[in-house]
Amino acid sequence: MNKNNKILIKGGRLIDPANKLDDIGDILIGAGKIIQVGKDIKVNSSLVIDASGRIIVPGLVDMHVHLREPGRKDKETVASGTKAAAKGGVTSVLAMPNTQPAIDCPENVRLLKESIKNSAAVRVFICAAVTKGRKGEELTDIAKLKKEGVVAISDDGSSVDCDKLMLKALSKAREEKVLVICHSEDKGLSKNGVVNLGLTSTRMGLRGISRESEYGRVKRDIFLAQKSKARLHIAHVSCRESVELIFQAKKKGLKITAETAPHYFALTEDSVLGYDTNMKMNPPLRGKEDVAAIKQGLADGVIDIIASDHAPHTKNEKDIEFEQAEFGVIGLETELAVSARELVHKGILSWPQLVEKMSLNPAKILGINKGTLSLGQDADIVIFSADKKWKVSEDNLVSKSKNSAFLGLDLPVVVEYTVCRGEVVYSDEVYRH
Amino acid sequence: MWIRKDLLGLEELSKEELELILSTAESFKEVSTREIKKVPALRGKTVVNLFYEPSTRTRVSFEVAAKRLSADVINIAAEASSARKGETLIDTGRNIEALKADIIVVRHNASGAAAMLARNVNISVVNAGDGWHEHPTQALLDIFTLKETLGRIEGLKVSIVGDIAHSRVARSNIWGLAKLGAQVTVCAPRILMPPGIEEMGARISYDIDEALHDADAVNVLRMQFERDEQKAFPNQFEYLEAFGVTQERLKKAKKDIIVMHPGPINRGIEMSSEVADGANSVILEQVTNGIAVRMAVLFLVAQASDSRKTEAHE
Numbered sequence: 001m002n003k004n005n006k007i008l009i010k011g012g013r014l015i016d017p018a019n020k021l022d023d024i025g026d027i028l029i030g031a032g033k034i035i036q037v038g039k040d041i042k043v044n045s046s047l048v049i050d051a052s053g054r055i056i057v058p059g060l061v062d063m064h065v066h067l068r069e070p071g072r073k074d075k076e077t078v079a080s081g082t083k084a085a086a087k088g089g090v091t092s093v094l095a096m097p098n099t100q101p102a103i104d105c106p107e108n109v110r111l112l113k114e115s116i117k118n119s120a121a122v123r124v125f126i127c128a129a130v131t132k133g134r135k136g137e138e139l140t141d142i143a144k145l146k147k148e149g150v151v152a153i154s155d156d157g158s159s160v161d162c163d164k165l166m167l168k169a170l171s172k173a174r175e176e177k178v179l180v181i182c183h184s185e186d187k188g189l190s191k192n193g194v195v196n197l198g199l200t201s202t203r204m205g206l207r208g209i210s211r212e213s214e215y216g217r218v219k220r221d222i223f224l225a226q227k228s229k230a231r232l233h234i235a236h237v238s239c240r241e242s243v244e245l246i247f248q249a250k251k252k253g254l255k256i257t258a259e260t261a262p263h264y265f266a267l268t269e270d271s272v273l274g275y276d277t278n279m280k281m282n283p284p285l286r287g288k289e290d291v292a293a294i295k296q297g298l299a300d301g302v303i304d305i306i307a308s309d310h311a312p313h314t315k316n317e318k319d320i321e322f323e324q325a326e327f328g329v330i331g332l333e334t335e336l337a338v339s340a341r342e343l344v345h346k347g348i349l350s351w352p353q354l355v356e357k358m359s360l361n362p363a364k365i366l367g368i369n370k371g372t373l374s375l376g377q378d379a380d381i382v383i384f385s386a387d388k389k390w391k392v393s394e395d396n397l398v399s400k401s402k403n404s405a406f407l408g409l410d411l412p413v414v415v416e417y418t419v420c421r422g423e424v425v426y427s428d429e430v431y432r433h
Numbered sequence: 434m435w436i437r438k439d440l441l442g443l444e445e446l447s448k449e450e451l452e453l454i455l456s457t458a459e460s461f462k463e464v465s466t467r468e469i470k471k472v473p474a475l476r477g478k479t480v481v482n483l484f485y486e487p488s489t490r491t492r493v494s495f496e497v498a499a500k501r502l503s504a505d506v507i508n509i510a511a512e513a514s515s516a517r518k519g520e521t522l523i524d525t526g527r528n529i530e531a532l533k534a535d536i537i538v539v540r541h542n543a544s545g546a547a548a549m550l551a552r553n554v555n556i557s558v559v560n561a562g563d564g565w566h567e568h569p570t571q572a573l574l575d576i577f578t579l580k581e582t583l584g585r586i587e588g589l590k591v592s593i594v595g596d597i598a599h600s601r602v603a604r605s606n607i608w609g610l611a612k613l614g615a616q617v618t619v620c621a622p623r624i625l626m627p628p629g630i631e632e633m634g635a636r637i638s639y640d641i642d643e644a645l646h647d648a649d650a651v652n653v654l655r656m657q658f659e660r661d662e663q664k665a666f667p668n669q670f671e672y673l674e675a676f677g678v679t680q681e682r683l684k685k686a687k688k689d690i691i692v693m694h695p696g697p698i699n700r701g702i703e704m705s706s707e708v709a710d711g712a713n714s715v716i717l718e719q720v721t722n723g724i725a726v727r728m729a730v731l732f733l734v735a736q737a738s739d740s741r742k743t744e745a746h747e
């Protein structure tokens with residue numbers, strides 16, 4: 001489709017939290033931008049999408065995605081990962097830097113940018129490493145990385161253990177106005193653990209990962225953020241104590257934001273009892289009280305955003321003994337559906353609140369101009385049916401890896417169109433013109 | 434009725450299923466006392482002992498059990514592959530299935546290995562011990578021996594002493610005994626007591642004398658000092674001092690307390706020699722009963738597969 005052609009989306013429920021909009025209406029797209037929002041727009045356009053009975057929202061922004069490039073194209077590529085994003089209604093992703101090699105220097109950023117330019121179906125923003133090789137020893141050159149367009153830094157997969165180094169990283173990040181994202185885990189406590197510590201680890205005869213290994217480190221990271229006055233984002237919150245600590249930190253006015261992933265509010269540790277390695281992730285699935293606290297945290301605004309922590313792994317890395325299998329699950333294609341099922345359908349969040357958590361808030365946290373349907377805005381838009389159902393199966397996942405925790409489940413929310421930069425990057429067959 | 438393809442653990446079994454195994458074992462026990470110690474129950478069937486950990490005792494017990502049922506037995510001593518080298522457990526299982534074997538008896542150092550294997554093959558899988566998870570036939574033979582010696586399980590007070598955290602024998606015993614109405618106490622040094630054990634149905638004691646007092650039976654677990662966690666004790670003699678089952682300690686317990694051990698015994702570490710060889714010990718009976726219990730398990734899973742096949746043909 002020609003970029004300059006106009007697209008008219010008609011008669012859908014427009015939800016745009018940034019403009020406090022939740023109403024039936026039309027959107028006109030031209031030259032990759034939103035050029036009109038309103039009722040009964042009448043104009044000649046090359047494509048008219050009838051969105052009646054559908055919900056129209058700004059494209060989702062997923063700020064925790066492992067695209068695996070460079071180095072592990074067997075798990076996922078920029079091409080396959082962004083295709084999965086488009087199918088899930090995600091138009092912007094933040095690519096995490098735990099690649100091979102790690103994104104820890106301008107050369108490696110350029111390497112990734114080249115691949116993005118050639119093959120990305122949606123927008124890809126880059127998160128670079130905090131330390132060289134993610135070893136927790138020597139800081140990367142944050143200023144130079146920023147010049148290459150990096151929007152955040154993280155050693156995701158690990159936490160920077162050394163307090164002094166972490167403080168230095170936060171101070172430097174503050175000067176450069178770069179966001180720091182923490183994978184808060186004290187590996188001294190969680191080492192070799194594979195499931196939640198407690199009855200589950202005992203029943204399964206596996207080493208446990210304590211809640212303390214997470215919230216102890218969350219506590220430290222908050223303390224260091226306070227000391228450095230840096231902006232800090234805490235990734236994949238999984239336990240109730242972390243939620244409480246973040247609540248207290250926000251009450252004090254600290255610039256802390258927090259994230260959780262759909263599996264932490266949709267599943268409990270009971271799901272792992274059958275040794276299904278698609279239920280193995282880090283942090284691990286926790287207890288019922290934790291799930292309740294995460295949901296409450298989302299409702300109260302303590303947890304600002306939902307991200308998938310999309311972590312593709314090959315069958316060879318998952319179809320082995322539980323303790324040897326890799327940590328992580330894919331999530332780009334299921335996050336909207338699972339969140340709708342667990343949060344909107346259960347009355348924990350309204351649709352506008354969910355859109356805020358999955359689009360506007362992550363855009364704000366990353367400081368990128370996304371997540372709204374404002375006039376003149378880049379046309380990143382998703383149209384979905386909230387009532388239709390689909391079954392998650394290996395066959396209908398487009399991600400290169402199939403390690404979903406939701407295989408076999410019937411989910412609501414079928415994404416029908418994903419528009420990125422004014423172009424349809426995904427459409428569900430029935431509606432293809 | 435037994436309908437399970439596999440025996441993976443005692444956690445998932447009902448009281449009725451446990452009782453069925455025990456009563457089946459009872460009828461098989463007699464076979465071992467005959468002149469010709471063989472019945473044709475599994476004639477024409479192949480049992481593969483797939484052992485990733487060396488365990489002569491358990492392997493031999495399964496082999497004898499299978500042979501007394503007239504099955505053909507193949508022993509495979511396998512080496513656990515690292516994540517990216519060598520044949521995977523699933524591939525090995527599928528290969529054994531392709532050989533048209535009927536039952537895989539698997540021992541593996543990874544918890545959940547038996548469950549993973551069972552999910553990926555259509556033939557029966559019997560767990561002969563997976564990591565720290567379960568060792569169902571060991572617990573079944575412990576329970577069988579208790580029942581044979583004391584006439585019942587319901588209401589019995591059974592203490593399990595040793596490294597509970599890393600013991601599959603302890604876990605299987607807790608599930609099985611609790612379901613059959615026994616009162617289980619687990620006794621261990623604090624660092625070897627895993628979390629959540631009370632929710633599994635056991636009472637906790639950190640005092641060996643307290644755990645022995647009033648107990649109808651004590652099951653003493655083998656200590657393995659090569660484990661990091663067990664190094665908390667500077668040496669094995671201190672362990673005997675603090676948690677070992679000795680004659681002096683037994684004197685303070687019930688006079689006819691039953692002493693069990695899954696073997697092999699570390700004499701002078703978790704148990705003194707006088708106790709191991711003493712009048713309260715049923716350790717050799719356990720070995721004998723192991724055959725009957727394993728015959729029962731092999732028989733039941735094979736029968737369940739046969740009836741599934743007949744159904745499929747009907």
Ligand SMILES: [Zn+2]
Binds near residue numbers: 157183235282
């Ligand atoms: Zn992480």
Ligand SMILES: [Zn+2]
Binds near residue numbers: 064309
């Ligand atoms: Zn991650």
